[in-house]
Amino acid sequence: MIIDCHGHYTTAPKALEDWRNRQIAGIKDPAAMPKASELRISDDELRESIEMNQLRLMRERGSDLTIFSPRASFMAHHIGDFQVSSTWAAICNELCHRVSRLFPDHFVPCAMLPQSPGVDPATCIPELERCVNEYGNVAINLNPDPSGGHWTSPPLTDRHWYPIYEQMVEYDIPAMVHVSTSCNACFHTTGAHYINADTTAVMQLIQGDLFRDFPTLRFVVPHGGGAAPYHWGRYRGLAQELKKPLLEEHLLNNVFFDTCVYHQPGIDLLTKVIPVDNILFASEMIGAVRGIDPRTGHYFDDTKRYIEAASIDPGQRYKIYEGNARRVYPRLDAALKEKGK
Amino acid sequence: MIIDCHGHYTTAPKALEDWRNRQIAGIKDPAAMPKASELRISDDELRESIEMNQLRLMRERGSDLTIFSPRASFMAHHIGDFQVSSTWAAICNELCHRVSRLFPDHFVPCAMLPQSPGVDPATCIPELERCVNEYGNVAINLNPDPSGGHWTSPPLTDRHWYPIYEQMVEYDIPAMVHVSTSCNACFHTTGAHYINADTTAVMQLIQGDLFRDFPTLRFVVPHGGGAAPYHWGRYRGLAQELKKPLLEEHLLNNVFFDTCVYHQPGIDLLTKVIPVDNILFASEMIGAVRGIDPRTGHYFDDTKRYIEAASIDPGQRYKIYEGNARRVYPRLDAALKEKGK
Numbered sequence: 001m002i003i004d005c006h007g008h009y010t011t012a013p014k015a016l017e018d019w020r021n022r023q024i025a026g027i028k029d030p031a032a033m034p035k036a037s038e039l040r041i042s043d044d045e046l047r048e049s050i051e052m053n054q055l056r057l058m059r060e061r062g063s064d065l066t067i068f069s070p071r072a073s074f075m076a077h078h079i080g081d082f083q084v085s086s087t088w089a090a091i092c093n094e095l096c097h098r099v100s101r102l103f104p105d106h107f108v109p110c111a112m113l114p115q116s117p118g119v120d121p122a123t124c125i126p127e128l129e130r131c132v133n134e135y136g137n138v139a140i141n142l143n144p145d146p147s148g149g150h151w152t153s154p155p156l157t158d159r160h161w162y163p164i165y166e167q168m169v170e171y172d173i174p175a176m177v178h179v180s181t182s183c184n185a186c187f188h189t190t191g192a193h194y195i196n197a198d199t200t201a202v203m204q205l206i207q208g209d210l211f212r213d214f215p216t217l218r219f220v221v222p223h224g225g226g227a228a229p230y231h232w233g234r235y236r237g238l239a240q241e242l243k244k245p246l247l248e249e250h251l252l253n254n255v256f257f258d259t260c261v262y263h264q265p266g267i268d269l270l271t272k273v274i275p276v277d278n279i280l281f282a283s284e285m286i287g288a289v290r291g292i293d294p295r296t297g298h299y300f301d302d303t304k305r306y307i308e309a310a311s312i313d314p315g316q317r318y319k320i321y322e323g324n325a326r327r328v329y330p331r332l333d334a335a336l337k338e339k340g341k
Numbered sequence: 342m343i344i345d346c347h348g349h350y351t352t353a354p355k356a357l358e359d360w361r362n363r364q365i366a367g368i369k370d371p372a373a374m375p376k377a378s379e380l381r382i383s384d385d386e387l388r389e390s391i392e393m394n395q396l397r398l399m400r401e402r403g404s405d406l407t408i409f410s411p412r413a414s415f416m417a418h419h420i421g422d423f424q425v426s427s428t429w430a431a432i433c434n435e436l437c438h439r440v441s442r443l444f445p446d447h448f449v450p451c452a453m454l455p456q457s458p459g460v461d462p463a464t465c466i467p468e469l470e471r472c473v474n475e476y477g478n479v480a481i482n483l484n485p486d487p488s489g490g491h492w493t494s495p496p497l498t499d500r501h502w503y504p505i506y507e508q509m510v511e512y513d514i515p516a517m518v519h520v521s522t523s524c525n526a527c528f529h530t531t532g533a534h535y536i537n538a539d540t541t542a543v544m545q546l547i548q549g550d551l552f553r554d555f556p557t558l559r560f561v562v563p564h565g566g567g568a569a570p571y572h573w574g575r576y577r578g579l580a581q582e583l584k585k586p587l588l589e590e591h592l593l594n595n596v597f598f599d600t601c602v603y604h605q606p607g608i609d610l611l612t613k614v615i616p617v618d619n620i621l622f623a624s625e626m627i628g629a630v631r632g633i634d635p636r637t638g639h640y641f642d643d644t645k646r647y648i649e650a651a652s653i654d655p656g657q658r659y660k661i662y663e664g665n666a667r668r669v670y671p672r673l674d675a676a677l678k679e680k681g682k
Contacts, residue, residue, distance in 0.1 A: 144527070149492070150491070150492075151491075151525055151527040151528070153527070155526055155527055184492055185495060186485070186494070187492070187541060187544075188545070188547075188579075191544035191547065191575070191576065191579045192537075192540055192544040192545075195540050195568045195575075196533075196537040196541060196568075199533055199537055199567075200527060200528060200533045200537065203528075203529045203532035203533040204529070204533070206529075206532065207529055207532070223575075224572070226540075226568055227536045227540060227568030227571060229571065230565065230568060230570065230571035230607050230610060231536060231602060231603070231607060232604055233603030233604025233605075233607060233630075233634065233641050234531075234532070234564075234602070234603045234604075234629070234630055234641070235532065236634065236641070237603055237629075237630035237631075237632050237641040237642075238529075238531065238532045238629065238630060240632045240635075241632055261571065261574070262572070262574030262575045262578055263572075263573055263574025263575075263577070263614075265573070265610050265614050266571050266572060266573070266574060266610070266614075268610075269571060269606050269607070269609075269610045272606050288575070288578075288579070289574075289575055289578035289579060290578075290582065291578050291581045293574065293578065294581075300575070300577070300578040301578075
């Protein structure tokens with residue numbers, strides 16, 4: 001089985017975006033604020049948006065199951081207050097839940113949180129509980145910068161985030177560290193802010209000792225870990241200067257990297273530098289880079305091709321495709337086993 | 342000849358730091374503000390600080406010449422106002438100039454600028470002129486984020502920066518894009534802020550069309566280009582989505598990456614992905630990562646070892662070590678030729 005641990009619902013029916021625009025207008029003009037119930041999207045519309053897009057490409061490329069979360073750039077936690085984020089997260093999570101019910105063999109949901117800049121992350125717990133208990137979510141996306149490119153929250157190692165971590169440990173679910181859209185003109189959303197956030201998260205986790213407090217806490221750092229694997233010597237060296245244990249011990253029991261690296265040399269480096277037990281297959285399809293690479297004639301984000309061509313053996317490939325995901329996402333593993341998979 | 346295009350004066354005599362601390366105290370208490378003339382460092386002190394450190398390691402490792410600039414993390418453009426930065430930059434640039442006079446065969450100066458958040462970069466021109474005309478500087482370091490991790494300046498493609506670019510073009514000098522210390526707790530200075538800035542700069546240059554306005558402008562992106570080479574497929578794909586020309590044409594006539602990547606697989610990726618004409622030898626020694634890699638028994642930042650072991654031919658190695666630097670830094674080339682080198 002090939003499990004893609006990183007897919008977003010980037011193809012939701014346009015009614016969702018229209019509702020969101022009305023919600024944003026409603027921040028300034030409360031009379032214009034729509035009710036959640038005013039958003040109506042039928043099962044047929046959901047089905048079509050998936051079958052024509054993600055599911056079609058999954059079939060073409062040969063992946064089986066996607067851990068599926070709301071569109072990352074649309075989370076936009078910087079917009080409005082907690083109430084705005086809360087209503088929006090509930091709507092987006094419900095849609096991913098419905099997709100997972102319509103295509104139970106192909107999509108398993110991962111929740112966005114109703115984060116809001118300057119608001120205690122503990123306020124996210126009720127939505128998190130609902131998504132796990134009622135919707136069968138197997139993971140969350142945690143935004144280390146709900147300000148959208150201004151980085152006004154404390155580092156991920158700060159106690160600020162502990163309420164989320166306590167709940168993650170209790171439920172035994174991992175978090176993908178994933179920012180949303182950048183509202184800082186310096187940072188292109190998918191070309192700079194996403195990658196910088198990945199790099200930043202890795203370095204925060206190296207600087208701190210978070211996993212001493214939470215030995216079973218698990219993070220997936222997307223986009224191949226940002227710059228970290230390419231600069232792995234730098235990070236090993238900095239850990240050494242900071243008198244931390246070797247990264248294998250300090251980081252790699254708890255931190256995993258996905259394979260959203262869109263060319264062969266990048267995947268070759270990732271699989272050479274990072275232990276295979278810490279690599280999870282992912283494509284972030286349909287996402288930031290939708291085109292065809294003129295050098296190969298294949299989609300940039302068809303990452304399975306790079307994994308197939310990497311110098312790893314079938315046992316290692318199994319871990320990247322399936323084995324590691326079952327270990328990092330135990331609720332996914334349990335759900336699969338319940339179905340005899 | 343082996344030219345290291347990226348060295349900072351990280352080992353200056355302690356009197357420099359003491360003076361800076363007094364200057365910082367003087368921001369709040371003008372009576373305590375020291376005069377520049379109160380800083381006294383003898384030639385012998387300069388000589389010792391270099392001979393025992395950078396020059397010793399250059400000899401041990403076999404590099405000949407370092408393009409030498411003030412300590413990057415000490416630039417700290419976010420501290421004080423333009424006057425504070427101006428006095429500080431003048432002092433730091435003078436020291437690098439003196440080092441280059443004491444060791445004319447081994448150090449060529451590169452200037453820091455007296456940037457200050459929210460201040461027009463045109464205010465940096467007099468210091469830039471002085472450094473080129475009087476001190477023989479062959480390049481500048483340009484900080485895309487003088488706020489120190491808050492990213493309050495416009496992107497590098499904005500007209501805000503054009504006064505600097507016009508002067509660079511007139512003098513035919515390149516800029517290394519190099520941030521300074523981070524005063525944002527989210528970003529570790531050398532582990533996150535530096536690398537993020539490199540990645541951010543590359544993406545800004547992809548988004549914009551700066552080199553249409555300045556066809557001869559040249560940037561060196563340090564630390565191996567941040568995340569860019571590892572994610573080169575992503576950047577090629579994003580450029581395509583943005584309807585830009587191929588990166589070879591859009592970026593690589595003007596943008597160069599140094600080799601400050603502290604392990605073999607990273608250098609292997611860099612030399613495989615980025616055309617050899619765009620790679621400049623560098624170590625940033627003595628810099629962020631000063632330890633010995635327990636896996637190799639050699640210094641992490643002894644990047645010459647990685648270049649020696651990379652799968653490139655002698656002609657390519659010559660370009661990385663010397664040929665490209667002569668092309669990217671024409672004033673260096675002219676100075677060398679004047680000496681018959």
